[in-house]
């Protein structure tokens with residue numbers, strides 16, 4: 001009984017499909033066969049698979065452009081600070097000493113200084129930015145700064161800073177040797193790992 005109803009129904013569907021094709025008229029969803037539906041699903045899956053790498057590449061390109069713009073903004077803020085105060089925005093004990101690399105453990109002092117936030121190195125009698133000038137604009141994007149005030153790249157890593165603390169015009173710290181000063185701004189890129197070479201791999205390095 002049930003199978004005879006099913007066979008009658010199937011015959012009806014096939015007739016509808018044939019009619020639809022013959023008439024060249026509208027093709028109702030109820031007229032699709034299972035094979036046709038599966039074909040459509042497979043085609044959609046293939047299109048998604050083909051588009052996915054392109055979408056990924058577009059997102060990566062946008063993130064990389066963002067990181068480049070951020071490093072440029074940081075460089076400009078450091079230059080503006082130097083024009084205003086005649087020194088690099090770092091603690092007194094580093095001034096005139098060996099060149100320094102600042103990572104997530106202390107770079108936030110410098111970012112707070114450049115943003116005129118009174119805290120740590122930029123507080124009390126030895127405040128680095130006593131005139132309270134905001135040299136670095138706070139980007140509107142969410143999550144640009146962590147709880148301490150470290151400036152984060154689009155992949156969540158802190159933008160590292162390397163300063164020519166001995167003011168000899170060259171920066172030499174670790175694998176960063178004899179690069180033009182006065183400052184480097186570094187993003188370790190999407191892999192968040194240092195390539196240990198200033199200009200290699202996916203690291204983004206800005207120096208002026």
Ligand SMILES: [Ca+2]
Nearest residue numbers: 099164170171
């Ligand atoms: Ca130096």
